[in-house]
Every structure is written in structure tokens, then in C-alpha cells.
Amino acid sequence: MSSTHENLKICGIIAYMESNNKEMFYLTGDTHRDFTQVASFCDTVQSTVGDTLIILGDAGINYFGRGEDRTLKRQLATLPITLFCIHGNHEQRPETLGYRETAWRGGTVYWEPEYPNLLFAKDGEVYDIGDKKCIAIGGAYSVDKMLRLAEGWGWWPDEQPSAETRARVEARLDAADWHVDVVFSHTCPLKYEPQEMYMSCINQAAVDKTTEKWLDAIEDRLTYDRWYCGHYHTDKTIDKIRFLFNDFIEMQFRYR
Numbered sequence: 101m102s103s104t105h106e107n108l109k110i111c112g113i114i115a116y117m118e119s120n121n122k123e124m125f126y127l128t129g130d131t132h133r134d135f136t137q138v139a140s141f142c143d144t145v146q147s148t149v150g151d152t153l154i155i156l157g158d159a160g161i162n163y164f165g166r167g168e169d170r171t172l173k174r175q176l177a178t179l180p181i182t183l184f185c186i187h188g189n190h191e192q193r194p195e196t197l198g199y200r201e202t203a204w205r206g207g208t209v210y211w212e213p214e215y216p217n218l219l220f221a222k223d224g225e226v227y228d229i230g231d232k233k234c235i236a237i238g239g240a241y242s243v244d245k246m247l248r249l250a251e252g253w254g255w256w257p258d259e260q261p262s263a264e265t266r267a268r269v270e271a272r273l274d275a276a277d278w279h280v281d282v283v284f285s286h287t288c289p290l291k292y293e294p295q296e297m298y299m300s301c302i303n304q305a306a307v308d309k310t311t312e313k314w315l316d317a318i319e320d321r322l323t324y325d326r327w328y329c330g331h332y333h334t335d336k337t338i339d340k341i342r343f344l345f346n347d348f349i350e351m352q353f354r355y356r
Contacts, residue, residue, distance in 0.1 A: 124151040125229055127284075129330035129345035130188060133160035133172060139179060141348050147181040149217050152229075154351075156330030156344055157188030157238055157286030161218065163254055165192050173215045182217045184209070187238025188286045188331070189259040194220040196258070205229060207236075221284065223261055224268035230353035232281040232325075237261070237269055237315065240287035240331050241308040243299065260311045273322065282351075283327040287311055289319040292341045297332045 124147065131138060138153065147153075161176065161183075162169060176183065187193060194210035199220065201208050207225035211218065221227075221236035228234075239261045242248060248255040261269070273280070290312035298304060319327070327341045335347040342349075 125154065125351040126152070126348055127154045127156065127328055127344055127351065128348045129156050129335070129343070130158035130333065131155055131160060132158055132190065133163060135176060135179070137346070137348075138181075138183075142179055142181050149180055149182055151180075152182045152184050153348075154284060154328075155183060155185045156284060156328055157186045157240070158190045158330065159183065159185040159188070160191055161185065162192045162194055162197055162220075163190070165197055173212075173218060176218055177215045179217065182219060184219045184221065186221050186236055186284050186286055186330075187223065189240040189242045190254065192254075192256055193258055195222075223265045224272050226272055226276065226280065229282070230351060232351070232353065233276070233279075234282040234284055235269070235272065235276075235280045237283060237285040237318075239265075240311055243302045243307050260308070261314070266314060269318075273318070278321050279323040281325045283322070283324055283329075285315060285327070285329045287315065287331045288327070288329045288341055288343070289315040291316055291319070292338050294332050294334050294336060294338070294343060297334050 124145070126141075126145075128138070128141075141147075141153075161172060199210035199212055201222070202211050203209075204211075204219060204227065206228040208222045209225070210220040210222060221238060223236055223238050226233055226235050239259055241260055242255060245255055247253070290309055293312060325340065328344060329341065330344055332343055333345045334343050335345050336343050
């Protein structure tokens with residue numbers, strides 16, 4: 101995206117906020133513990149904690165599971181925005197770290213009372229965001245798993261959705277007659293993988309595509325308007341699938 105286009109888009113967001121004074125919902129991709137661009141975006145659009153930024157996995161807030169994470173959370177708690185994070189693969193699941201569950205927008209999220217603006221999606225939950233029904237489906241396989249294990253970096257065996265999680269997601273879709281407005285996921289259905297983003301040093305035949313194949317089967321059955329995902333470190337659109345990494349975009353609603 102050109103800087104001129106990006107500036108015009110941000111100016112349009114600010115103009116809308118000033119004229120409508122409504123809560124805003126934005127999306128972006130993997131941050132991997134670097135929130136410099138998030139802070140800059142908040143400053144540019146003059147956000148408040150009543151606004152929400154949806155991070156499509158690998159926010160990295162729950163990477164260490166100890167003091168380093170607390171330091172980061174204290175910093176993020178000062179941001180004038182609420183972060184709603186889909187689970188990625190380079191981070192620990194909040195349910196394994198003692199997070200509490202609480203109700204949020206018709207669904208359940210994980211949170212800690214010390215950091216009320218940091219929310220983490222529970223896979224299979226459907227959230228009412230604006231006039232949209234939005235389902236969260238996090239997780240993915242780490243293609244750098246062997247390197248992480250060899251170097252002692254963070255890797256967790258529950259990075260992909262478990263059989264229990266997959267059953268919960270499908271049960272929620274059954275209850276919704278396989279119709280939602282929006283899907284938030286970390287990885288994407290197999291048929292939409294941006295193959296140009298494959299790492300040349302990785303043998304794709306050795307990559308576990310279980311989650312992508314499962315999402316493929318879901319996408320074949322599901323009636324939806326938009327699907328947002330991260331993971332691949334690219335900003336592009338394929339059909340109704342929107343990949344996000346560096347871009348920040350505003351969710352669109354029928355009432356606007």
C-alpha cells in the first residue's frame with residue numbers, strides 16, 4: 101500500500117470517528133511482541149479503550165509465560181485501545197496460564213483483571229462485533245518447529261487446534277446452520293495458502309497441514325462474508341480471504 105493511500109485511509113477513519121463518535125473495530129496481523137506500529141496507529145487514529153484492535157494470531161503477549169510477559173502487558177495496558185487476540189502458533193495458550201474466562205460480546209474470552217484491555221479469543225466462540233457474527237478459530241503448525249526445539253526457543257505441542265477444539269468449533273457452526281458473517285483465524289484454508297510466501301529453506305512435504313485441511317473443509321461448507329487471517333506475513337486478498345500482516349484495516353458494518 102502506498103503511503104499516500106494509507107494516509108488517505110487513516111484520514112478517512114479519523115473523519116468518521118469525529119462525525120459519528122462510535123466505537124471502532126480494526127484488524128491487523130502478527131505482531132510478535134513488537135507493538136511499535138500498534139502504538140503509532142493508536143496515536144494516528146486517536147483511539148480509545150472503547151475501540152478494539154483484532155490481532156490475527158501471534159501477538160506474542162503470552163510467549164514466555166513469566167516476568168517478561170508481565171512487563172509487556174503493563175506497557176500494553178497503557179495503550180488507548182482494547183486488544184482482542186486470536187491464538188497463533190508462536191505463543192502459549194492463555195487457558196494454560198491461569199487466565200480467567202469472562203463474557204464479551206456474546207462469547208467467552210480469556211483475560212486478567214490487571215490488564216482489562218487485553219482479551220484473548222476462545223476457539224469456537226462466536227462474538228457479536230457491530231452487526232456481524234464472528235467466529236474465532238486460532239492455531240497453526242510452526243514450520244520452524246525443529247529449529248525452535250534445537251535452539252531451546254518457545255514451542256508448544258498444543259499450537260494447533262486439538263480434536264476437542266475442532267469438535268467445539270464444528271458444534272458451534274452446526275448450531276449456526278453453518279452461517280457466520282466473519283471468520284477470524286490465524287492460518288487459512290489450504291486452498292488459499294499464499295505459496296509465494298513459503299520459506300525456501302522449508303521442505304513443504306514435511307509441514308503438518310492438518311489445520312489448513314480442516315479449515316478447507318469448513319470453508320467448503322460455510323456461508324460467510326469475509327475471512328481474515330494472519331500467519332503468512334503478507335497483506336493480500338484472495339476471493340473473500342483477507343491476509344493481514346503490516347496493514348491496519350477498519351471493519352465495515354451495514355449500519356455505517
